[in-house]
Amino acid sequence: MDEEGFVMSNVTEVQKEKNEGTAVPKVNKKETKKAENSVINVNDLNLWYGSNQALYEISMDIPEERVTAIIGPSGCGKSTFLKTLNRMVEMVPIVKTSGSINYRGNDIFSNKYKKEYLRTKVGMVFQKPNPFPKSVYDNVAYGPRVHGIKKKEVLDQIVEKSLKDAAIWDEVKDRLHENAYGLSGGQQQRVCIARALAVEPDVILMDEPTSALDPISTAKVEELVQELKEKYSIVIVTHNMQQAARISDKTAFFLSGELIEFAETDDLFQNPQDKRTEDYITGRFG
Numbered sequence: 239m240d241e242e243g244f245v246m247s248n249v250t251e252v253q254k255e256k257n258e259g260t261a262v263p264k265v266n267k268k269e270t271k272k273a274e275n276s277v278i279n280v281n282d283l284n285l286w287y288g289s290n291q292a293l294y295e296i297s298m299d300i301p302e303e304r305v306t307a308i309i310g311p312s313g314c315g316k317s318t319f320l321k322t323l324n325r326m327v328e329m330v331p332i333v334k335t336s337g338s339i340n341y342r343g344n345d346i347f348s349n350k351y352k353k354e355y356l357r358t359k360v361g362m363v364f365q366k367p368n369p370f371p372k373s374v375y376d377n378v379a380y381g382p383r384v385h386g387i388k389k390k391e392v393l394d395q396i397v398e399k400s401l402k403d404a405a406i407w408d409e410v411k412d413r414l415h416e417n418a419y420g421l422s423g424g425q426q427q428r429v430c431i432a433r434a435l436a437v438e439p440d441v442i443l444m445d446e447p448t449s450a451l452d453p454i455s456t457a458k459v460e461e462l463v464q465e466l467k468e469k470y471s472i473v474i475v476t477h478n479m480q481q482a483a484r485i486s487d488k489t490a491f492f493l494s495g496e497l498i499e500f501a502e503t504d505d506l507f508q509n510p511q512d513k514r515t516e517d518y519i520t521g522r523f524g
């Protein structure tokens with residue numbers, strides 16, 4: 239049975255309705271044959287917003303050059319977990335954590351570790367496209383300029399390569415100096431991905447990057463994710479289980495701040511080991 243087939247057989251009518259509006263053209267999921275190395279190791283992570291605990295004893299290894307999906311009902315801690323991986327969650331001053339996260343073997347919570355460096359290497363793409371009110375060119379050149387790159391030829395090369403890697407070059411190459419707000423939502427999201435790529439990240443965190451997009455733009459971003467995993471490790475939060483099944487290699491199911499199950503995506507959807515995972519993917523709750 240093909241990928242859509244198995245998902246449809248597992249996802250009930252309730253869930254189909256929830257995913258309504260996501261009649262996304264089929265994406266060819268690229269199979270990864272490489273040996274699995276991990277890029278981020280999370281151990282016994284707990285997180286509190288003030289006195290409210292949002293994450294409980296999370297341990298998982300994020301694989302290198304693969305797509306990891308985070309699924310689970312609203313409020314289960316998906317975004318919190320994602321934003322902890324590059325310490326953006328600490329922008330909320332009441333946040334406290336315990337446990338460890340190592341990025342390429344380095345403890346990201348260590349005083350010696352620079353958050354700015356971490357956020358360059360572990361970049362983020364948000365739910366709603368959020369270009370700066372600047373030209374397409376200046377959006378993509380922003381990060382490299384902050385890192386001190388001034389030469390026009392070098393910036394030109396970075397901008398072109400990043401836009402090509404984000405599969406948007408052909409659509410914007412004649413509009414580089416127009417305001418990015420003039421692009422469609424789907425184009426803006428790919429410019430935001432290009433902006434993230436321009437500082438040469440290693441890991442890309444995506445927080446529901448297609449939830450504000452129409453099905454065609456969603457398919458383009460999903461295809462792009464398949465291209466990007468050749469070079470980058472991707473972690474994507476999605477509400478949409480069909481999307482997780484379409485594009486991810488591994489899936490983590492979160493519930494009430496706990497990691498319930500983390501497995502190869504096909505295994506998690508076809509043969510969930512935990513009853514709570516099964517109930518969720520068959521639409522019994524959430």
Ligand SMILES: Nc1ncnc2c1ncn2[C@@H]1O[C@H](COP(=O)(O)OP(=O)(O)OP(=O)(O)O)[C@@H](O)[C@H]1O
Binds near residue numbers: 290310314477
């Ligand atoms: N800035 C914040 N201050 C206080 N509590 C927060 C904050 N952000 C999130 N929380 C709490 O942390 C818990 C997890 O929220 P989080 O946004 O990570 O869940 P989620 O699974 O991403 O939800 P959704 O799918 O609705 O986006 C929730 O109980 C939420 O109320």
